[in-house]
Every structure is written in structure tokens, then in C-alpha cells.
Amino acid sequence: MLAKAFKFIDSLLKSTNFAIFFMIFIGVISIYGTLFPPRTPFDFNLYKTPFFISLLFLFAINVGYCCYFRIIRVYVAIIKGKFTGKVFCSVKKDILENFKKRGFKIKQIEDGYLVSKGIVKTYSIVLLHIFIVLLIITAGLSSYLGxxxxxxxxxxxxxxxxxxxxxxxxxxxxxxxxxxxxxxxYYPMPLKLEIVNLKDNTKKEIITKEREVIDYNGLKIRILKGVIERKSVVFSVLYNGTEIGTFENEFLHENFSFKIKLLAYMDPLxxxxxxxxxxxxxxxxxxxxxxxxxxxxxxxxxxxxxxxxxxxxxxxxxxxxxxxxEPMLRMIWIICVLIILTLIIYPFVNEYHIKLKNEDNGFNIFVWKEILDPAVLDMIRTYEIK
CATH class of the missing domain: 2.60.98.10 (Tick-borne Encephalitis virus Glycoprotein, domain 1)
Structure with missing residues (x-):
């Protein structure tokens, strides 16, 4: 009975489908923590609960266990040349020299040779899973110790x-x-102003805001600030492209004089x-x-x-x-950068693992995943024993 239970747990932790389900489950639960964040220190905080932190650690164990048995052990077997399957073809023994010229790494194994290229891709996928596990553990510890x-x-x-x-x-x-x-x-405050010509007492209402320039009788008036406490307006006057000066409420000049009144304003944001x-x-x-x-x-x-x-x-x-x-914030960022680097490397590196099994008159070739570059495939065909 106990053996069956361990076998069930083992198969469950090795299952990619279970890991995906676990990740979705955590994501669904996290919706609550996102939609209803704590407003005060005394409110419920999902992300600080032992339940949620335990879920993260269980997920890390699941990913780590799955990574070891489904990826690391498989790739260790590949690197050691412990894969067979259907014979791709039989070739002459002098093919080894051509593999060397093409930059393949040749390793002697028990029953022949392992020819590999792009081993960095193998390491990148293994490291990717290791970094994900480390990220989950580090994030959980940082949240708990923070x-x-x-x-x-x-x-x-x-x-x-x-x-x-x-x-x-x-x-x-x-x-x-x-x-x-x-x-x-503050953002510029909207203002409603009244400009009174002091010579003929004509009035003009203008809606503007601070820092804007308005035209008035050939003058350009830049509204600098509305002073609410004094119900006044600070402005500067530009005439013929030259700034005459800064004034508050009144501008007196021999040719033109006016007064600006603050009628209304909107509270500044x-x-x-x-x-x-x-x-x-x-x-x-x-x-x-x-x-x-x-x-x-x-x-x-x-x-x-x-x-x-x-x-x-x-x-x-x-x-x-x-x-x-957050005691582990920098570590989290470093791990995230490493994850991105492994994701960048993975699609741009071609990976080949070719096993050359000794036979009397040459080698039997076994190819991992049977995906080869056309140039490599053509080269192998030239050494094929018909």
C-alpha cells in the first residue's frame, strides 16, 4: 500500500501536466490577492499567508523533481550516449575526421562514439528549469523575510x-x-480672468490657465501664477518680442495700461x-x-x-x-536576467547528438530526435554504406 502511494506521488511529481495544473491553480488563487489587496496592516493579505507561501514551495519542489527526472536525467543519458532506437544509417569509419573538421565534439563511449554539437542548448534548458526553481524559492523567502x-x-x-x-x-x-x-x-491651474483697459474702461473676459500666453491689444501676456490667497494674478508682458517685466494685477504704461482681475479658478491638481x-x-x-x-x-x-x-x-x-x-531583491533580479539569457540562447543554437555504434565494417548511426542540418545530413549520406 505504501509502495503504491509513493509510486503515485512519484508519477504525480514527474508529470508535466500536474506542474501546469499547479501553476494555473496558483494563478487562479492569486486573482483574489490582486483584486482585493490589503488596505490596512490588519486586512487579510493572501501573499503573506503560510498557505500561499507553502504553495510556492510545493510548486518549486514539483518543478525541481520534474526537472531532475524528466530533463536532467534524460540529458545525462544523452551526453553519455545511452540512446538507441531506429538505425538512421550505416557509415564508414573515416566519417569521424569529417565530424572533427565541422567542429563537432567527439567523445568515446563504451560501444562507439558520441558526436555532439550545440551542447550549450542542452545546458540552457537544464539551467532554465533550475533558475525557475531558484526564483520561486527566492521570491518566497524574500516575501517571508521581508x-x-x-x-x-x-x-x-x-x-x-x-x-x-x-x-x-x-x-x-x-x-x-x-x-x-x-x-x-501642481499642474497649471485653469483661471477665469477679466482684463480691464484703464484708459477706456473696456472689459474682456478670458479663460486660460497658468503658463499660457494670451494676446491683448498687440501685447502678449504670459499668465505666470494665480495667487488664490490674495485673489491676484502674476503675469509678465512681452512687447515686440521683449519681456517688459513681471507684474501683479496691474500694468501701467504711457501707451497702454490695464488691470487683470481673478474671477474664478479650478483647484489645481x-x-x-x-x-x-x-x-x-x-x-x-x-x-x-x-x-x-x-x-x-x-x-x-x-x-x-x-x-x-x-x-x-x-x-x-x-x-x-x-x-x-526585501533581502533577496537583487538575487531575484539576477535570476530573472539569467532566465532571459537562457531563453535567448535556446532558439538560436542548433543541438545535435549523434551516436556512432561500432560495427565490423563501420558505424551504425543513431540520431537524437532525428533533426539534422541539411549540410550535416548530406555529409553523412556521402559516407553511407550502401
Whole structure:
């Protein structure tokens, strides 16, 4: 009974179909984690559960087991020339010299010779499976051992404490984060303006936005900024291609004078958030950087992301930071690059394994997969024993 169970498990782990089913199963489960990510540290996080991490390790075992018995052992047998099948043809013994001239690797085996070329393709497919197994294991360990924390810090203040999403409590960081300053870059604000000619008191309403240039009585007026607090407009005037100067609300000149009133505006949309931060560890090592959204700061393996800038209930500006530590991130990237390299090599290298089995008057040829380059095939035919 036990032997049957082991045999069933063995056949299951060797099955490519089971590996594909397992991969699809993990993918289907991952849909939930993608559609319903945790919003707070106390929400359910599928990817951090022992169940999901166990699935990854089981999949790694499945792929590794399948790789060893279905690929590595098969290729070891090929490299040792332990394959037969239908005789491709019989050839004269002096064919060996021609194989050498064509760059084939010739290896003597028990019952003849193994002629090989493109062995790198064999290694690439084996390494591809090994790298996939390593990627799964490394990603699982990185997820399990990694750190995710968040903290809000007021401007001109610092802290070495953050809330850990893993432990769901405040934890001590190995460094102090200090916020030097913050700023927000906005998209140009849409404005509704009224231009009043101070000489004849004519009025003209214009809808524009910051940084745009408008034409008015032969002048070009560049709207620089709408100052909401003062309900004013800062602008510059260009006349005959020359900038006369920068003004606020009024422009007085002997030939033309006007006043610009701010009638209405739309709240500006933030384009980018910036925070100037300084980090210092307990040994005195420090670094400073201006971070923004999607441009984190790296310090001793940690990544500090800017996720929010705002003001508290008392009007004091603060910065929201996300702190991550992924101990195997570089290893994951290296493995991904190696996987890509093996995938690039595989389709562009031709692989030949030809067994020359000793016979009295020559060799019997056995070809692995019986796929040969036409030039190699023609060469073999010239030595064929009729």
C-alpha cells in the first residue's frame, strides 16, 4: 500500500501536466490577492499567508523533481550516449575526421562514439528549469523575510519608529529619518480672468490657465501664477518680442495700461510630491535625497517611498512614508536576467547528438530526435554504406 502511494506521488511529481495544473491553480488563487489587496496592516493579505507561501514551495519542489527526472536525467543519458532506437544509417569509419573538421565534439563511449554539437542548448534548458526553481524559492523567502512599514513624520522632525505591517505594531528602525522640507508641484491651474483697459474702461473676459500666453491689444501676456490667497494674478508682458517685466494685477504704461482681475479658478491638481529627507544610522552614517512618488531612497538595503504629503488637523505639514526591506531583491533580479539569457540562447543554437555504434565494417548511426542540418545530413549520406 505504501509502495503504491509513493509510486503515485512519484508519477504525480514527474508529470508535466500536474506542474501546469499547479501553476494555473496558483494563478487562479492569486486573482483574489490582486483584486482585493490589503488596505490596512490588519486586512487579510493572501501573499503573506503560510498557505500561499507553502504553495510556492510545493510548486518549486514539483518543478525541481520534474526537472531532475524528466530533463536532467534524460540529458545525462544523452551526453553519455545511452540512446538507441531506429538505425538512421550505416557509415564508414573515416566519417569521424569529417565530424572533427565541422567542429563537432567527439567523445568515446563504451560501444562507439558520441558526436555532439550545440551542447550549450542542452545546458540552457537544464539551467532554465533550475533558475525557475531558484526564483520561486527566492521570491518566497524574500516575501517571508521581508519588511513593510509605514510612518507619518512632520516637517522639520524625525523618528526611528514605524508601524510594521508584518508584526502589526510599532517597531524600532536601525536608522533615523528626518524630514527637511516638502513641496508639491501642481499642474497649471485653469483661471477665469477679466482684463480691464484703464484708459477706456473696456472689459474682456478670458479663460486660460497658468503658463499660457494670451494676446491683448498687440501685447502678449504670459499668465505666470494665480495667487488664490490674495485673489491676484502674476503675469509678465512681452512687447515686440521683449519681456517688459513681471507684474501683479496691474500694468501701467504711457501707451497702454490695464488691470487683470481673478474671477474664478479650478483647484489645481498635484503633479508631483517632493520631500527632502536625511537618514542617519546609529553609527553616524548618513545620506540625504529628494524623493518623490516612484523615486524612493535606498539606504542599507531599505527602500523609503514617499506615499503622501498633507497637513494635520492643526495645519502642520507631514510626510507619509513607506519603508520596505526585501533581502533577496537583487538575487531575484539576477535570476530573472539569467532566465532571459537562457531563453535567448535556446532558439538560436542548433543541438545535435549523434551516436556512432561500432560495427565490423563501420558505424551504425543513431540520431537524437532525428533533426539534422541539411549540410550535416548530406555529409553523412556521402559516407553511407550502401
Amino acid at each position: 519588511f513593510l512599514g509605514t510612518v507619518n513624520i512632520h516637517e522639520k522632525n524625525g523618528t526611528d519608529i514605524c508601524f510594521s505591517w508584518n508584526e502589526k505594531k510599532d517597531v524600532l528602525l536601525p536608522f533615523n529619518i528626518y524630514i527637511n522640507s516638502t513641496r508639491i508641484d 498635484p503633479r508631483q510630491f517632493y520631500a527632502d529627507i536625511t537618514i542617519q544610522d546609529r553609527m553616524g552614517n548618513r545620506d540625504s535625497k529628494t524623493i518623490n512618488i516612484n523615486n524612493p531612497m535606498e539606504f542599507q538595503g531599505y527602500r523609503i517611498y514617499l506615499i503622501d504629503i498633507g497637513k494635520d488637523d492643526f495645519g502642520f505639514p507631514y510626510v507619509g512614508l513607506q519603508i520596505t526591506y
